[in-house]
Amino acid sequence: MVTRYQLLKKLSTMLPDDVLVVASIGNNSGFWGQLRQTEADLFHVTMGMCTPTALGLSLALAKRKVMSLDGDGNLLLNLGTLGTVANQDPANLTIIVFDNGNYLGSHKEEPGMPTASSGKFDFAGVAKGAGISSSSTVSSVEEFQKSIETALSKRGPHFIAAKVEALDDDRPPRSRRLPDPRENKYRFASYIERTEGVEILGGGLGKFG
């Protein structure tokens, strides 16, 4: 099997700069922030909220590609969102779930406690059953690369279940500080205002406006 970091490294070489990335808390944010940390990245999106946030973003900006870097425990907390994604059918959304089958242990010396996906669970099967027809499972860099090429070139939504090693033995040193959520809000929103011509942060003047 492959590690999460190997796949993220590959993704960082393939992703155009203007693709909006929503990364879940923990190592998805931590590792992605070492590889690509631009104004187009929203980090630290918490348990159960990563793919829903990416969904809302993709619906608001239908012509902009949006990618959710989700985790197995994170997505399992709000698994119903796959049904919502299917119903809303955003052509511009790709969901990648890095499925290491365990909670908390990925940065330790041994795996943590198992998630529901550590047994018989089939993320791609669930996504397909929910109505996301472009759903696949990958477990190598080559398969992952192919699935990302498809996601970037074909109509979505796309769902990619990336089966990764339980331990992140090749985790990168945390040499770059990630923005805190409030700092990230201003950076991300300002970038979208500038590149999409929408008003996000401004306009709220209350009774003095």
Next chain:
Amino acid sequence: MDPEKAKLVVDGLKGAGVNFAVGVPDAQFIEVYRTVAKDPGIHYVGAANEGEAAGIAMGAWFGGRKPALIIATSGLLVAMYHVARINLLHEVPILVVIPYRGDLGDPRWMGMYQKTTEPALRAADIPYRVVNRSSDIVRVIKECNESARAWLRSVAVLLTEEALW
């Protein structure tokens, strides 16, 4: 629910500039959900649970929409982790609209929401207004939304049975 009162809620949302709504319907507010879902000026997303709904609303805000999260008092409890995180850490302004159950005239089993709703909002540092008169619905929704946008923080409107039924 009186369809005219539902219309007041939707008029308030539209008057406030809300163009994106997410929620999980409850029986008492169903006319509001139906009216919002049919409105061509509002993109309505029916979520599977209220925490998911809060996340969708946050994403829509980052995309330039003016989102409202329309949830029940029970749904607020389901969504609390996400709502608190959105308001306290990300500081994203979402207008939260809640039919306030547990007030005078409600069945006994609704009473728990009188004990949980306002403390939960205070815990998440979300300012709120309680609306008791239908004539105040439109104005208060609009003012709460303007405050959310001005403060870049979430604000809630609690609509009591007196105002809605």
